[in-house]
Amino acid sequence: MSRSVSEIAEPARAMLEADTASADLGIEVLRARNGQAVARMRVTGRMVNGHAIAHGGYLFTLADTAFACACNSHGPVTVAAGAEISFVASALLDDELTAVAEERTTFGRNGIYDVTVYRDTPRGRDVVAEFRGRSRTIAESTDSRSTA
16 A cells, blocks of 8 residues: 655654554554554464464554554654553454544643554444543663653
């Protein structure tokens, strides 16, 4: 699928270019601009656990990637200060999942973002998980190991 370069803001694009974790999982970012982002991922055989459903860690990673792109779409460098996820339904092998991240508020160097992970079905969208992330902007010269 081809997308316009303008759909991903430069700060988010720069972060994504160095993000081998998301790339290795096949996560594709479709849009990241103005505090919002959309990413998608297909559930592969390596992502399925012993219950024949997608391992929750992979769902978290998809949501976290969308969150990271949304909060970095403004610039400067922003990292997660914390996050939580609620699993609503099981994702299955070959499901194509979409994560939509939206900025809820920013205050000082902090932000709150919500991410909905869903799959499209003939009946409509089935929500798989809801994620809330808390962000913290860091000084570009600050060591990335310290977010305080």
